[in-house]
Amino acid sequence: VQLVESGGGLVEPGGFLRLSCAASGFAFGMSSMSWFRQAPGKERELLATIPSDGFNTEYADSVKGRFTISRDNAKNILNLQMNNLKSEDTAVYYCNTPWITLGWGQGTQVTVSS
Numbered sequence: 001v002q003l004v005e006s007g008g009g010l011v012e013p014g015g016f017l018r019l020s021c022a023a024s025g026f027a028f029g030m031s032s033m034s035w036f037r038q039a040p041g042k043e044r045e046l047l048a049t050i051p052s053d054g055f056n057t058e059y060a061d062s063v064k065g066r067f068t069i070s071r072d073n074a075k076n077i078l079n080l081q082m083n084n085l086k087s088e089d090t091a092v093y094y095c096n097t098p099w100i101t102l103g104w105g106q107g108t109q110v111t112v113s114s
Contacts (some may be wrong), residue, residue, distance in 0.1 A: 001024070001025035003022070005108040006019070008093060011112055012113070015085050017082045023077070034047070037091035044094070047069075049069070066084045
């Protein structure tokens with residue numbers, strides 16, 4: 001099993017980024033998937049979840065209306081479109097199943113700063 005997150009970087013407040021998670025070694029197309037983040041000194045936070053069929057997504061209140069989770073089951077890719085970024089979105093972002101049944105990838109750093 002491998003999860004490889006990418007797409008992070010430094011962006012100004014109000015900007016946007018698109019994260020991706022390349023998954024392999026398990027039945028990605030049959031698995032609900034989620035994005036998490038962990039800011040320095042804080043616990044890991046569940047941000048968004050998408051079921052295997054891509055419908056009925058769910059979001060944490062902190063990102064609702066700004067972030068959009070999506071997936072490409074043909075390519076085993078999970079995406080997170082992040083718009084109107086705020087300084088409090090600064091964190092390392094990870095993908096996993098909602099129940100954290102897979103090992104963690106290395107994550108991708110998102111820094112929102114002017």
